[in-house]
């Protein structure tokens with residue numbers, strides 16, 4: 009059985025002080041949740057990663073970053089590398105979020121380079137894929153998913169793909185309050201898993217964890233997480249408050265499949 013993984017994507021929110029406060033509150037609210045039930049990740053902005061690491065060290069909460077560059081070091085003004093993230097105490101890294109694709113010209117090619125670099129440095133990539141409203145309305149959902157998945161995983165071996173997390177995030181559901189129905193999420197997740205089985209093999213497809221993201225809230229968590237191919241959530245807005253994120257994590261830990 010795949011263990012659920014709930015990650016909070018804090019986006020460009022929270023100062024260092026606010027990060028420490030929220031991370032401490034989460035630690036208090038989630039301390040008694042056994043690590044066998046669900047993996048918990050928070051992804052604060054770069055500026056507060058080290059402070060967040062100090063708070064969550066030796067807790068059941070792991071640290072993630074929201075992006076990285078694929079080179080180890082060099083004259084790349086403004087970028088942050090995988091070794092730098094490791095040094096700050098990071099374990100997971102979100103790659104290819106739709107906001108990066110939309111506003112910062114991220115492509116399947118850059119996503120692929122970042123996924124490879126993350127794996128080479130022992131970070132676990134959370135690779136985001138998902139269609140826009142226009143794509144969905146034009147009947148292109150599966151085509152876009154195939155393009156994002158095959159492009160992002162290019163030249164990776166099965167043992168590498170087994171380590172990564174894919175986050176299915178329909179762009180029309182992000183920050184809009186419009187969640188995909190559990191059936192829509194399940195359909196997309198099953199498509200992605202079947203595609204990975206076709207590209208690699210059955211074991212790789214079955215080990216791969218696929219998160220759903222897009223307006224996940226305490227009220228819709230159980231039904232979404234109960235879908236057979238939904239293995240967790242990437243949570244934006246609702247991860248910015250301790251009560252709502254904890255409630256999402258706790259509801260997920262109660263899901264029986």
Ligand code: PGA
Nearest residue numbers: 182183222223243244245
């Ligand atoms: P949302 O964001 O939960 O606010 O819709 C999800 C995401 O962008 O990862």
